[in-house]
Amino acid sequence: MFCEIVSGARPAHVVFSDDVAVAFLDARPVFKGHVLVAPLEHYVTLADLPADLLGPLFLRVQRVSAAMPAAFGAQGSFIGENNVVSQSVPHLHVHVVPRTKGDGLRGFFWPRTRYAGDAEADEYARRLREALSG
Numbered sequence: 161m162f163c164e165i166v167s168g169a170r171p172a173h174v175v176f177s178d179d180v181a182v183a184f185l186d187a188r189p190v191f192k193g194h195v196l197v198a199p200l201e202h203y204v205t206l207a208d209l210p211a212d213l214l215g216p217l218f219l220r221v222q223r224v225s226a227a228m229p230a231a232f233g234a235q236g237s238f239i240g241e242n243n244v245v246s247q248s249v250p251h252l253h254v255h256v257v258p259r260t261k262g263d264g265l266r267g268f269f270w271p272r273t274r275y276a277g278d279a280e281a282d283e284y285a286r287r288l289r290e291a292l293s294g
């Protein structure tokens with residue numbers, strides 16, 4: 161499924177893409193602006209990822225996380241990665257979730273919310289793209 165996003169066969173609100181990874185909005189975000197960072201090449205779990213890709217992948221995770229305060233007025237972020245259990249898509253992806261004190265997050269991945277529509281998701285993606293390029 162994420163290979164289809166990498167190839168462009170499946171539409172997504174992409175916020176960042178280069179020769180290592182693609183970052184796009186989670187369609188069912190914990191909080192709006194929740195991003196998934198996935199390697200272009202197909203690996204299922206973190207254990208499957210070659211060691212020489214670990215640093216480059218997490219450099220992209222770091223960049224997305226660092227952009228969230230400017231993009232969304234967030235105070236911080238949560239970063240998580242599921243392997244097999246609770247891993248809804250069998251293509252390695254790292255969750256980067258904007259956080260603000262008092263946001264009510266109790267569990268890591270629930271409850272989820274929805275974007276009002278494509279226009280709102282476009283706006284969240286645009287804000288993060290700007291913060292990443294700034």
Ligand SMILES: [Zn+2]
Nearest residue numbers: 162163202251
């Ligand atoms: Zn894949």
